[in-house]
Structure formats: C-alpha cells, structure tokens
Amino acid sequence: MEECKINLICPECKKILRxxxxxxxxxxxxxxxxxxxxxxxxxxxxxxxxxxxxxxxxQWQEQADATSKQAENYRKYFYxxxxxxxxxxxxxxxFHAKIxxxxxxxxxxxxxxxxxxxxxxxxxxxxPSGFILDLGCGRGNDLFNxxxxxxxxxxxxxxxxxxxxxxxxxxxxxKLPFEDGQFDYIVSTDFLEHIPxxxxxxxxxxxxxxxxxxxxMAHFVxxxxxxxxxxxxxxxxxxxxxxxxKAIGGHYGLEFPSRLIKKVEGYxxxxxHKQKMLWEPWEFILRFDNEYKEKSRQIxxxxxxxxxxxxxxxxxxxxxxxxxxxVRIYEALMPVDFSNKIGVVFKNL
Ligand SMILES: [Zn+2]
Numbered sequence: 551m552e553e554c555k556i557n558l559i560c561p562e563c564k565k566i567l568r569x570x571x572x573x574x575x576x577x578x579x580x581x582x583x584x585x586x587x588x589x590x591x592x593x594x595x596x597x598x599x600x601x602x603x604x605x606x607x608x609q610w611q612e613q614a615d616a617t618s619k620q621a622e623n624y625r626k627y628f629y630x631x632x633x634x635x636x637x638x639x640x641x642x643x644x645f646h647a648k649i650x651x652x653x654x655x656x657x658x659x660x661x662x663x664x665x666x667x668x669x670x671x672x673x674x675x676x677x678p679s680g681f682i683l684d685l686g687c688g689r690g691n692d693l694f695n696x697x698x699x700x701x702x703x704x705x706x707x708x709x710x711x712x713x714x715x716x717x718x719x720x721x722x723x724x725k726l727p728f729e730d731g732q733f734d735y736i737v738s739t740d741f742l743e744h745i746p747x748x749x750x751x752x753x754x755x756x757x758x759x760x761x762x763x764x765x766x767m768a769h770f771v772x773x774x775x776x777x778x779x780x781x782x783x784x785x786x787x788x789x790x791x792x793x794x795x796k797a798i799g800g801h802y803g804l805e806f807p808s809r810l811i812k813k814v815e816g817y818x819x820x821x822x823h824k825q826k827m828l829w830e831p832w833e834f835i836l837r838f839d840n841e842y843k844e845k846s847r848q849i850x851x852x853x854x855x856x857x858x859x860x861x862x863x864x865x866x867x868x869x870x871x872x873x874x875x876x877v878r879i880y881e882a883l884m885p886v887d888f889s890n891k892i893g894v895v896f897k898n899l
Pocket of ligand 1: 561563564579580
C-alpha cells in the first residue's frame, strides 16, 4: 500500500488505526484487525453484523451489471452498412474524446451518455485539488483522479479491484471509517436512491461528519417524478414497486427532488446548484417493456418505437442529437419535480 493520506478509524471505537508490521491495520482499542490488499482496506471481513446487507448489496451489484449490459445490448445493433458503421464509430470516438475537454460540444455528441461526466466536470471546475470521497464507487470514475486524492467506498471488493482510485475501502457507508472533516469533496453517482429511508438519517449524519466545513458534495441521483410517464407508472402501485423500485437493485430511497433537497438541507447543507434531467431514451425500454406497456397504447407505442430506433445505432444517434436539443430546453424550463434525475451540489455550512 502506498502512503495513505487519510486517517482511518475503527468503525466501532472511532480510534485511529495503527499499522502493524504485517501490513494489516489494527484498532488500538478493540484490537480488531483490518485486512489490506494493495490499496484496498477491508472493513467487512467475514464476520460483522452487516453480512445480511452484504448479500443484499451483492445482488444489487449483479442486477446493476446485468441492466447496464442489457442497455448496452440494445445499443449494440449497429447499422448494417460496414462503411457507415466505420465512419460513425470514428466520429463517436472523436466526439467522446473532445467532450471530456470541452463542454460546449455536448450537443454534437451523445448528451444522454455524456451528461454525468459533464455535471461532475463542471462541479470541479475552478475548485482547488483536494480529498474526494466517492460513495458506492463501484469500479470508480477515472475523471475524479484528475481533481485530487480519490477515495472510494463500496461493499463489493471485486469491483474495487478494478478501480484506479488512490485509496479504496470495502466497508459500510453507514459507518464511514474516516476521521471527522477529512474530505473536501463528496461525490456519488446513481447511489443516494439506493439508501433505504430508514437508514438515511444515519447516512446523512455520517456525510456531515466526514466532510470539511465549507466543503462541497455533488450527487447524481435518480428521483421520483411528476412527469406524465411517472404519473402513469404510479397508477399501478404493484408494477411501480416491481419495475421502478425493486428493479436495478432497489431504488428504495426514490423520492421527489424538492423533498430530497429539503431533507439534505435539514442536515446543515446548502443547495448551491441543481441540474434537472429527464430519462435517457433507453430507460423507457428498461422500465416499461413489461406488463406496463399492455396498460397504455401510448406507452406501448413509445417502447416499440425506441426498440426499433435503437437497433440502428447510427440513426439513433442522429435522432438523439436533434431530440436532445429540445430535451435540454425543456429540462431547463420544467419544474424541479418533473425531473427523472437531478444533479445536486451542496455546500457544508
Ligand atoms: Zn475498535
């Protein structure tokens, strides 16, 4: 393990851990040993009260992986003409490289794919380098390495092994093993909506504790919504539970953006920026290509239309470019609770 720049504490006793000659970390109070593997420190071990949770979260990760694979497969049907496919692939590569540097190229590339990275890039713009904590980091986002010392926490050691962060924690997000005020920035991507409501109080207190005073946090979150396709989805509570809450590892903390913002502010944070967003086009297939589409002719039409469109990646991309211009205008003008996702930035007061 390279030099660890963060003070790690025992999740139970809150005492700073000591390094033993063997390389493992030890709690000076309860003498618990924590395994170190490369730059990964494991706080879960094989005992621990959260074994049940681990099982739940592991299922969640598997489902999340399966879902992104499914989404990728929908997009994999390439336009059949080999030369066009080639030109398209090169253009796409070009724009995706450019977009990392220049946000205004946004409109020419795939807005729905790029907007996450753009949101975080804008967040770090003009901020000094610092200590960054990525919650539920999974394999991590290389982008964060550019902006400071990156620390990721996740329950799943297999995905942590594929991450390029400076320090990785296999641990419980409700018992963060960090000393108070260690981080300048906290970030998360598609994560908050997975924290069950019953645990959110502990969760936000932990964030408040480890973030520096005056530090910032940026979260990219899937939300509940008042847009018409969500109002339609809500009309069938059982299907809503099945396809919008339990699917994709459980959106157990799905809530309206305005409520989420108010709640987080209640913990002593101040909202400084919000970005309202609608679903990506393929979300209609992921959520509604099931019993739902038999309930409404319009929804069935949208799902079938998206399916057909996405078989031709090149045409899909052209349509996306045009559609995303209107989507962005609508997103800017719509009420916050029409959002399907929001990017929110809070300052720690
Ligand atoms: Zn201890």
